[in-house]
Amino acid sequence: PLIAILPGDGIGPEVTREARRVLERVGDFTFEEAPVGGAAYRETGHPLPEATLALARRSDAVLFGAIGDPEFEAIERSLRPEAALLGIRKELNLFANLRPAKLFAGLEDASSLRPEIARSIDVMIVRELTGDVYFGEKGHRKTPEGLREGHDLMRYDEREVERIARVGFETAMRRKKRLCSVDKANVLETSQLWRDVVIEVSADYPDVTLSHMYVDNAAMQLVRDPGQFDVIVTGNLFGDILSDQASMCAGSIGMLPSASLSGEGGRGMYEPIHGSAPDIAGQGKANPCAAILSAAMLLRYSLGMAAEADRIEAAVAKAITDGARTADLGGSLSTTAMAEAVLAALA
């Protein structure tokens, strides 16, 4: 199988390099790399060059590092690093973003939550990824009074909601069969449609217990009692906020992977939930575990290699219980040394 690696910006190259080493240890893959984000803009003048997109399209799966570079924060939106990430998601139709949040045994101290509460977290957030206010018509204009105005249209249609709702229900079926749909239906019409459609889809999943929660309450409950959640399904914007919050509840953001899927065959893109961390880029300090665990998700969801995925996940867990720690976990291992610890545990 062909795995495309898009290292991107900041710590992206450092962590995907280690994830690749782990992949090489468990199977026989062809790898091709291409630039993306600020790195690609520097090389080619565009954050998502044609060749990079073409590679992503013809590969069996994409391993993505991170994008974002303070240098490009003020340039035209379509040329910013983020545009590359949004562009790939849209072009490959990666509408379903799966973000597990779970505390690794031994990392109780890394969470700000009380240990007994942090330990209770085991939630999968299913975030819609190609719609919502992210992709609605947007721009600047003048109001009738001549004032500058910025606007972005939030919208979902029933087909978009239905397909992500199904991913939510299917995910719940493979877990504890509890699905919480998060919206703001007391204020937003987009959310009202969301809720209506989720309820319609629920008829096909009688074994799943469906609940609904307003997003403000969900942000509260993820702090108060995160153990109450099994699977959360929500829109692009709310999913962006809640999944980052949940991951921090579970301890270090350096430990958590994500999968972005299209539902067509095994097509998918896999990336750490952390960003490009420009402040520590190039210093060999970054935690490679989120990238390594993203590679495990890649094996499971895109290549049908569940046994190998299990092995990698077990190796990361073992390295952690054995005491391996990068700086974000309060230790002093380098990126490479942390990866070595995982490779040793894999052997």
Next chain:
Amino acid sequence: PLIAILPGDGIGPEVTREARRVLERVGDFTFEEAPVGGAAYRETGHPLPEATLALARRSDAVLFGAIGDPEFEAIERSLRPEAALLGIRKELNLFANLRPAKLFAGLEDASSLRPEIARSIDVMIVRELTGDVYFGEKGHRKTPEGLREGHDLMRYDEREVERIARVGFETAMRRKKRLCSVDKANVLETSQLWRDVVIEVSADYPDVTLSHMYVDNAAMQLVRDPGQFDVIVTGNLFGDILSDQASMCAGSIGMLPSASLSGEGGRGMYEPIHGSAPDIAGQGKANPCAAILSAAMLLRYSLGMAAEADRIEAAVAKAITDGARTADLGGSLSTTAMAEAVLAALA
């Protein structure tokens, strides 16, 4: 001065009754009550009757209980209890919502955060309250393919952003002079305008250190290290989510008040940040402290009675350190008994 009391739904009547008793103890006020929310709909067929709005307009300040009733979740949006709250905010031009989050000494155990982290929280969230996707054009329609679609327009103009930014900077000037503006400028044009205008306004406040944070990161940082924040200024939707999250980090949502101000004279509405809690309504279990502390904010911001506000806040703090606890705080005091404890501390 005339204080309008709008008790609303669920536990609203129970907690505003106690707040009124506390107000009566510290000054000479005229009180008038009027129904709002589901309670008003039951009585009059509308959640915000003309008479209620008129009372709010002619009073010197409004003390609001809570709204929300599961019975009315499925009726037409304009007749739901929430429409009353949104309606008053808009009609009275209450564009600035101040939500302090701080842990009361003695309530360390009520927070899910580690005690040392919970103790570090002392943040004021300044939330814009009359714009954003809450009030943009919204509705249902069919897409060209005939699919049901829900849509809500997110928008801000420069005047709306400027006035709330000024409230943010002024608030920071009275505190630690640090203002963090939260947006999603890497994706949203509304946020880009927000950020541009906040930066423009900052020129008038050279003593305030301004920073910017994306909302997903802010949700993460409020868990990781909430002590880093002094004042946060943000839009209506992000403020809704982050302020509920912050309040839960600080312990019980039953302890936190809010003020909604118009910037015109002292006009304002004051309400607990908690909801109507239908599950415990009428049982005398609700914590009245958030309503009592809202009454204190009312004295401070609308009636210029800062000394009396201080006294009430000190009395609540003393009742807590003396061990008074309602069920939400792990105790067994009734709503009335908790208020008695505050009144005793006030004496």
